Structures are given as C-alpha cells and as structure tokens.
Amino acid sequence: MRSTSARRRHSGTAVIALLLVAGLAACSADSTDERDAELPSTETVTIQTFIYSPDPLTVPVGTTVVFENLDSTSHTVTAGTRELADTDLFDADLEPGETTEWTFDEPGTYDYFCVLHSGPGMTGQVIVEAD
Numbered sequence: 001m002r003s004t005s006a007r008r009r010h011s012g013t014a015v016i017a018l019l020l021v022a023g024l025a026a027c028s029a030d031s032t033d034e035r036d037a038e039l040p041s042t043e044t045v046t047i048q049t050f051i052y053s054p055d056p057l058t059v060p061v062g063t064t065v066v067f068e069n070l071d072s073t074s075h076t077v078t079a080g081t082r083e084l085a086d087t088d089l090f091d092a093d094l095e096p097g098e099t100t101e102w103t104f105d106e107p108g109t110y111d112y113f114c115v116l117h118s119g120p121g122m123t124g125q126v127i128v129e130a131d
C-alpha cells in the first residue's frame, strides 16, 4: 500500500510540472507578439507647391505620420473635409519648415485639408489598414 501511495504522489508532481511548462510557453509567446506590435513605424507627407504628397498615403495601424511644410507659406493639416472639419481629431498650423505628427491607432480612412487654401492639392487622405 505504501508504494502505491508514493507512485500516486509522484505522478501528481509530474502533472503540475507539465502545467507550469505549458504556462511558461504561453507567456513567452505573448511577449513576442507585443514586441512585434511595438515596432516603430513612421511615414512622411510633405507639403510642397500647395500639394500634400503622397496622397493618399496607406499605412498599417499604429503608424506615426509626419507632415512637413516645405513651402515658403503657411499651411494647416486639419482633419475632416472642407465641408465638415474634425478639428478635435487633429488640427495644426504649420509655418514654413515646420512639422507636426499624429499616430493613427485606429483603422479607417482619414481625410484632411488646409483651411488656408482651397486648391485641388490642399486636400489629402491617410488610409490606415488593420493588421
């Protein structure tokens, strides 16, 4: 009887050890995914001769987009359309040579425009794709 009871204890320990190994494997897989998701990614939209470029710009979700004013006049980068601005989302005045940036954390199509100029190049779009 004593030897049967000893064997039972031993096999119980083995099960616990297996569960620990499985748990550790799951944890390390999770942290690898998080590192991949946090890789920094930046794209640049320039404003030159009253034109945002590239337009549209397509990026993966989580990308930081830098807008750079290369003209010798001021422009804005204002979310929304000329008919319906969304200044709560983003809205920046850029003096010549200035930059501004936003990180797009949600998939979707983001229109933006310049409130100062109504030319055809003064509207743009950032398309943010899901992973």
Ligand SMILES: [Cu+2]
Pocket (backbone or CB within 6 Å): 050, 074, 075, 076, 114, 115, 116, 117, 122
């Ligand atoms: Cu402008």
